[in-house]
Amino acid sequence: MGNDRRLLTLLICLLLGGGLAAAVLGASRVGGPEGAGSAAGDFVDIRKVPAVPAEPPPAGPDASTGTVAADCGRNEEGHYNEDNLVVSPGLRSGAHHTHGYVGNLTTDALSTDASLDAAATSCRGGDRSTYYWPVLRRTDRPGGDAHESSAGHGNTGEILPEAAVRVEFRGSPVSKVVPMPRFLRGMTGDAVAYTADGDADVRARWGCSGSPDRSTTRYPRCPEGERVTRTLVFPSCWNGLDTDSAGHRSHLMFPTAGGVCPQGTFPVPELRVSVAYEVPPGVPIALDAFPEQQHSPKTDHGMFVNVMTERQMRQVVDCLNEGRVCRT
Template identity: 25%
Template structure:
């Protein structure tokens, strides 16, 4: 069984993951969660003690969740940000938001998980990847769903689908689920975590001996309202798909996401132990309207919403 929490889009701000202390990231990101997110975030500081509001359904979750931003590249070479919309049941979320799932255990072996610790961070995906052979061996379950209806959950692809999507395009990011049990971060923000040696978390795959501790399956769903760009007269004349990540990726293989743990006290472990399914009586909640009030100003002021002649930060579009 899995339980879900809603994370409402409350800000678009510089990413601290790639260039700590530098006020502007190499590419644009959308960040959701607690308002302690900043240009520099001390890994020795528990951000649940410094945030005073969160865009999450569960008010003890001050974590930060972020991804790149999707853009449409028109036939004339200009770019327009693709808006997000709320997932099923969360349609009134400010700016659309993400749905973030934490799964307590996978498969039939009922292996309980250990909640993340203060200071825990991780990154999944490679913003420079442009081909399947770069992504598939290293990262699993980074996919897209071309939504026929809001509830479509089949037909996932590793790349941007080369067709219009009736309801929108969902990006799906599943993080590694095994931890070395020692380090809350690593130089590449990846080495301290790993995927199961076989199968997946959902199928009960075993953790490698180097990373023996089972951690929750962390899963982001983000719905991009690509329906605003379904007029194929705006698409490239060669029929190729027109969407590109803000990190300059027109293939979809460069999908990536970041996570900084920020749950207060033992709240996440309590929820994991209770194996909550959507609702979770052991946690405190807030309404979507209350979550929508938690916002944070952009640290770098630039136009990211108009039709642009280049991607934000002048990020080039690259195919290799």
């Protein structure tokens, strides 16, 4: 009888201990000081991130050294939805989280090449392309509008408005670039990086506006008065045949570290999208993500569909290949 009581007591202690451990571990990500869905280890003081040298100059005489900045606003229209035209076309709420957009003002799951071509745009130069990314939220405030509550899947909190968005195209460090085909689909980053086997597809870099030489794959804590930034660099080596592919990666690939495109691909303008936010010091933030990805900042990603006319794309290519600095 005594042995039975001791065994029962031990079992109760184990169960209570396991529950307490689970609660502590859960709190470190779900209810910890960094806010719902974020783990303390997801954050870093930007001043503790090592500075990195500036990007090396182009490597060869045939480099396309120009830049083109497209003024597409900062999503003043409040264009948000839970769709993903590139990954899940035709499926409403197929993203399972909310995306923010600049460029084409009608983009949603039901968009077609024809509807995109006929739409209005936020880009002053008339570029009807669509550029989008998962929203960033402050989790200490509840969301109040439809897009802040409809995403579900653990994505809660007030959507932080984009304070600035920069859409920029760059050339190749080793060669001239050729035009992107119209309606080319592109994707960067890894939306499932938290559960992936490695970081090979992690591309987004986070930073602070006052420290352009420091970047990280974690949420940055910025000094007061500085903006939180995230930069998405897209692949720029096209296979010359397809505007999309299974998995959305094999038709448009990244160059090697030296800037050379993989065999069988051709260099096209490299798209960079940078988004900045006003985040007061200490405010908890979380990126929209799939539930199992735990709002990890490494899961940041972005998509685009090129809807430039052939004339608009030719102007971009000429500017890059001639080494000029242009705005559209």
